[in-house]
Amino acid sequence: MTATVPPSTGTPDHDHTDTRHRKVVIIGSGPAGLTAAIYAARANLEPLVIAGNTPMGQLMITSDVENYPGFPHGVQGPELMQHFREQAERFGTTIIEKDATRVDFGERPFRIWVGDDEYRADAVIVATGASALWLGLPSEEEFRGRGVSACATCDGFFFRDRDIAVVGGGDTALEEATFLTRFASKVTMLVRRDEFRGSKIMQERALRDPKIDVLWNREVLEVKGDMTVNALTVRDTKTGETSELPAQGLFIAIGYKPNTDLFEGQLTVGKGGYLELVGETGSGIEGVFIAGDVHDAHYRQAVTAAGDGCKAAIDAERWLASVGEIEASTATNW
Numbered sequence: 001m002t003a004t005v006p007p008s009t010g011t012p013d014h015d016h017t018d019t020r021h022r023k024v025v026i027i028g029s030g031p032a033g034l035t036a037a038i039y040a041a042r043a044n045l046e047p048l049v050i051a052g053n054t055p056m057g058q059l060m061i062t063s064d065v066e067n068y069p070g071f072p073h074g075v076q077g078p079e080l081m082q083h084f085r086e087q088a089e090r091f092g093t094t095i096i097e098k099d100a101t102r103v104d105f106g107e108r109p110f111r112i113w114v115g116d117d118e119y120r121a122d123a124v125i126v127a128t129g130a131s132a133l134w135l136g137l138p139s140e141e142e143f144r145g146r147g148v149s150a151c152a153t154c155d156g157f158f159f160r161d162r163d164i165a166v167v168g169g170g171d172t173a174l175e176e177a178t179f180l181t182r183f184a185s186k187v188t189m190l191v192r193r194d195e196f197r198g199s200k201i202m203q204e205r206a207l208r209d210p211k212i213d214v215l216w217n218r219e220v221l222e223v224k225g226d227m228t229v230n231a232l233t234v235r236d237t238k239t240g241e242t243s244e245l246p247a248q249g250l251f252i253a254i255g256y257k258p259n260t261d262l263f264e265g266q267l268t269v270g271k272g273g274y275l276e277l278v279g280e281t282g283s284g285i286e287g288v289f290i291a292g293d294v295h296d297a298h299y300r301q302a303v304t305a306a307g308d309g310c311k312a313a314i315d316a317e318r319w320l321a322s323v324g325e326i327e328a329s330t331a332t333n334w
């Protein structure tokens with residue numbers, strides 16, 4: 001659903017009857033952004049969520065989520081996100097299903113553009129998340145959620161006593177392969193080159209593990225299966241020879257791309273392209289807060305992103321009160 005927000009009327013920046021000017025604008029609509037919206041809306045901050053062209057985040061492309069608290073029998077990713085959304089809307093959040101295309105955090109009110117439409121905000125919460133990198137094969141897409149995954153912590157449990165392949169040669173791949181040995185009968189690492197890129201310690205741990213096999217110079221050409229994955233066609237990148245590898249699961253661990261292009265020149269982008277945090281939720285610019293996977297290379301979980309969103313909204317409200325944008329006396333007693 002795209003909410004209708006009237007075109008800019010040219011009203012002064014601090015006129016809060018102007019719906020283009022919000023106390024809080026949240027960019028991104030995964031667990032972090034929508035949790036921030038729930039908290040901000042319940043604090044009467046009437047947040048605007050610029051949700052993105054593919055709204056509601058990474059969980060929209062997964063099926064079973066079994067580790068989100070409150071769902072003892074698990075929940076489908078899209079269903080969980082629909083709950084987040086309804087809860088945010090119930091308290092008065094406006095949602096626009098478009099990408100923010102430009103921001104200017106140089107002075108307050110902050111400015112955010114969606115195409116030609118300009119919005120202004122006293123406080124901004126950045127929650128644009130990250131995108132898992134995929135191989136780009138049509139068959140990989142076809143079996144996503146049916147044997148193909150990009151998150152071992154999330155989906156490893158579903159592969160008890162199965163043969164699993166992990167693609168990648170960096171720290172993430174080594175970590176995921178080692179983690180998956182808790183469930184799998186065998187883990188085969190498919191590494192494009194003839195060496196790992198990951199840290200020595202992680203390499204040694206993986207190479208020592210009797211459940212992990214490494215196939216060097218291999219790339220996946222096709223994922224095969226029926227209802228779920230049962231084999232992979234792999235190619236030897238040196239000889240060009242192709243072969244079939246039986247596997248019931250394929251984990252792609254070639255990295256993540258935090259969605260930070262929008263903030264280039266505005267916020268500090270650190271190692272791996274993740275936004276750098278100042279304190280718990282700060283960005284280094286007063287009034288601009290950060291939440292979720294866009295800063296978090298370490299946990300990358302829905303529950304940690306949601307926790308971040310909560311913290312960012314509370315910090316935003318307290319900050320707005322501290323600079324007199326909202327009455328301190330009306331600030332929520334959390």
Ligand SMILES: Cc1cc2nc3c(=O)[nH]c(=O)nc-3n(C[C@H](O)[C@H](O)[C@H](O)COP(=O)(O)OP(=O)(O)OC[C@H]3O[C@@H](n4cnc5c(N)ncnc54)[C@H](O)[C@@H]3O)c2cc1C
Nearest residue numbers: 028030031032052057058100129154292293300301302305
């Ligand atoms: C296949 C898969 C399965 C997973 N399974 C689980 C699981 O079982 N349990 C678990 O806890 N975690 C799981 N995760 C991880 C979890 O999905 C993430 O940790 C979580 O979604 C991060 O939330 P977020 O709000 O920070 O960002 P995201 O979920 O990435 O959401 C960010 C949103 O911001 C939007 N956005 C980006 N750029 C812009 C822009 N310019 N303007 C506006 N919006 C923008 C994006 O389109 C997206 O909708 C899984 C991840 C994947 C990929």
